[in-house]
Amino acid sequence: MSVTELDSLDTLVSLAKSRAFIYQSSEIYGGLGAVYDYGPLGTELKRNIRDFWWKEMTQRHDNIVGLDSAIFMHPKVWEASGHLDGFNDPMIDDKQSNKRYRADMLIENHIAKLRSDGKAEKADELQERLDTAGSREGVCEDLYQIIIDEEIRAPESGAFEWTEVRQFNLMFKTQFGATSSGRDDDDAVYLRPETAQGIFVNFKNVMDTARQQVPFGIAQIGKAFRNEVVARQFVFRMREFEQMEMQYFVEPGTDEESYDHWLKKRLDWHKRLGIRESKLRTHPHPEDKLAHYAEQAADIQYEYPIGWQEVEGVHNRTDFDLSQHMEHSGKKLEYYDQQKQEKYVPYVIETSIGLDRTVMMVLCDAYREEEVDGDTRTVLKMNPQLAPTKVGVFPLIKKDKLQDLAHKITDDLREDYNVLYDESGSIGKRYRRQDEAGTPFCITVDFDGVESEGEDTVTIRYRDDMTQDRVPVSRLKEVIDEKMKSWKPE
C-alpha cells in the first residue's frame, strides 16, 4: 500500500478548515492577518493537548504548581524584563539589498565616521539633531530627514534607496482606563508578549503562600501577543498565540544540571505525545544567538512541511528576571535556604512551548494519504488520547433495531468519551469521514450482533489499519481503553 505524508501546508490548511479544526479569523470580513480561530474539532484537539501538558507538568510533580496570571501587567514589568527597550526600534530598509537597519544606529555610525574624519563640528551638530529627534515631527520623520539630508548610504550595498523609517513595536500597546485619551503614554499598558513574566512577578507570592521550597516550578498556560514583523505559515507564527510555560527555580550552581534534565524530559514528552522520533530533534542555540536573558538555550524542533522549526524552547534564564524585578520593584525576591542558612536569588530553567505550534505538529505528524483499492484514504493517525472525537457509533443501516442499540451505546459511552452518532450515508463513507477527523474507534451495530444468541455484540473498527474486532457491548470500554493505552505512532 502506498502511503503519502503531508507535503504542503496548503493541504493542511484546507483540511483544517473543511474538517472544522481551524478557521482564519474574521474570515467574512476578508480575514485578519496571522490570527486564527479554532473550530469545534480544533478546540477539542487543542484542549486535549493542553490537558496532556498540564497533567505532565503539574499533576506528576509534587513541586510544580500552577498559576493563571492576567494578560495585563504593570508597564514597569516590561521595562524590567527588557522587552520595552529591546523591541521598540526605528527601522529603515535599503530597497536595493532588502537589508533592514536601525535608523538611529545608521546615524550614530555616520557621526562616528565624521569624528574620525576630523569633522567634529559637523558631528556635534548632527548629534544634537539626533538627540532631539521627535521634537520637530515624529521620531521616524526626523530620523528619516537626517538620513536624507546627510545622504547616508546603506553600509553594505552603498545604495541610497531608502524606505521610510518605521517604528517596530513588537508589543501590542493599549490604554488602561475607559476615559483615556489614547495619546497619553502614562496610561499605556501592553498585552504580554510572554507568559513568563506573570510567573516571575508572582514568584514571591507563590513562595510565601504555596509552601514550596527551592527547587520548585510554576506552570502556566495562557495567551501571549507579538506584533510579528513577518507573521506567516498558518498557525506557526501568529500575532495572538498560546504558550505553555514552566519556570523551574533552582539554586545557582545546580542550574546546568537542571537544564540538561528538563531538556531531556521535555523531548521525552513530545515522544509520548505520539510524535514520531525521527521527526524530532533538539537544536542548541549558539552563544551569539542567545536571547538577552539566556545563558543556555535549545530548541526542540519538529520537521514540519516547511522544514525543521522550533516547537519548544528550553532556556537557562539565570537570575536575570528575578534580579531585574528586584531592582525595578525594590522588593526582595530572594530565597532563604534554612539548611545552609544562606540567601540567594534562584536561577530559572524555563520550558516554553507554543500550544498552537504543537497542534500544528500533531496534525502534520498524523496526516496520511493511503491508496486503498485505487481510492485515496485521508486519515489523521494521531494519538487516540488527543483525538477530538474518540468514538463514532453507527447503525449499519437505518433500521429501528440497529438504531436503538446504537443510540444506547452512544449514551453509555458519552460519560467517558467524546462520542459521535452517525447514520447518514453508506457505512464506508462514515468510516472515511471519521478517518479525516482522526477518530480512532468506530463501532458498528449490525444484525449479526443483535440477532444472535446471548449478549449483543458489535464490531469495533480501528482507524489506523482499518481492521475490526467483534466484541460484546459490555466490553467496549475495556477494549477502547486498552487500545488507547497501547497505541504507538507508525
Added chain:
RNA sequence: GCGGGAGUAGCUCAGCGGUAGAGCAUCUCGUUGCCAACGAGAAGGUCGCCGGUUCGACUCCGGUCUCCCGCUCCA
C-alpha cells in the same frame, strides 16, 4: 518590508467583455447487509473589497485587503 504568484460555492478548481459552472462535501426522501462509488430532489456565490474604463465588468485598468512562495527579520 521587498520581489513573485494567487483570491470564483464549505473544500479543490474551471470559465468568460453580455448579469455564473464542475467534482467532492452538506441537507431531505428512498435504497442499503462493512470501507467514500446507488436513485430522486434541495440548499449554497453581491466571482475578496473600493474605484475607473465601457451601453454593459467576475472578465480590462488602478488601488486596497488577505493568503502562498522566496528573501529579510524575529523574544
